[in-house]
Amino acid sequence: MSAGSPLRWTDSHCHIQDAYLDDPGGAEAVIRRAAAAGVDRLVCIGTAEEESRQAVELARSEVGPRAGVAVWAAVGLHPHEASHGVAAITDLVGRLGGVPGRKPPGTVVAIGECGLDYHYEHSPRDAQREAFAAQILLAKQHGLALVVHTRDAWDDTFEILGSCGPPERTVIHCFTGGAAEARRCLDLGAYLSFSGIVTFKNADGIREAAAACPADRLLVETDAPFLAPAPHRGKPNEPAYVTLVGAALAEVRGEPPEDLAAATNANVSAVFLLGA
Ligand SMILES: [Zn+2]
Numbered sequence: 001m002s003a004g005s006p007l008r009w010t011d012s013h014c015h016i017q018d019a020y021l022d023d024p025g026g027a028e029a030v031i032r033r034a035a036a037a038g039v040d041r042l043v044c045i046g047t048a049e050e051e052s053r054q055a056v057e058l059a060r061s062e063v064g065p066r067a068g069v070a071v072w073a074a075v076g077l078h079p080h081e082a083s084h085g086v087a088a089i090t091d092l093v094g095r096l097g098g099v100p101g102r103k104p105p106g107t108v109v110a111i112g113e114c115g116l117d118y119h120y121e122h123s124p125r126d127a128q129r130e131a132f133a134a135q136i137l138l139a140k141q142h143g144l145a146l147v148v149h150t151r152d153a154w155d156d157t158f159e160i161l162g163s164c165g166p167p168e169r170t171v172i173h174c175f176t177g178g179a180a181e182a183r184r185c186l187d188l189g190a191y192l193s194f195s196g197i198v199t200f201k202n203a204d205g206i207r208e209a210a211a212a213c214p215a216d217r218l219l220v221e222t223d224a225p226f227l228a229p230a231p232h233r234g235k236p237n238e239p240a241y242v243t244l245v246g247a248a249l250a251e252v253r254g255e256p257p258e259d260l261a262a263a264t265n266a267n268v269s270a271v272f273l274l275g276a
Pocket of ligand 1: 013015045113223
């Protein structure tokens, strides 16, 4: 990168297909603002059958290319939705997944987000565990990465990942553990993805984990429209703000933002096998 050129960032996890659902122009505006901020790649993540379909539809559409932004999709069943069962997701991946090797924009790169959420417990824990294990197997079967959501459920998360055997490429999305949980994730070979929470005042434990994470296992994400970083906290989030997450993470790690941007871009390419 030449001196003075703007930094490029990748939002490794967002849910902007909702904007696309309600108003195709909404997603276009969000993606154009991302492009203007230097975010030229994003991964749109599924949470249930319909949201996964929409993520794929947005990734395949001309909305990203028109703005100079490459868009990929993940297909999965969020733990909140686990009681619906994984049959529809399995079917969707069977039809859409499985481009071998590097994934061109517009393709499915991961299963997720899936995992365990014992904080809200919108689905019974048994159903969550079953859906999580099924999606780990699905990722391995299709050679896709796995995107994990875990909240108040570390022990069972590690237990299930351990007993199923984690896929070769696994992301712990919106990492909210401390140094001990970070170590266990890294020992499993997983990448840690940090969100706008690193900018929140009460997140010292997460910042500690972020500071200690090896540079080749680090990702940045927005989780838009949720979890807007400071100074936008409490407002709708969008991929353009991944630049703020990256800047905060660089500061925590005592690194120049350009190094952090380059490392996280390389890592997201490696974990999702992103191809041009
Ligand atoms: Zn998410």
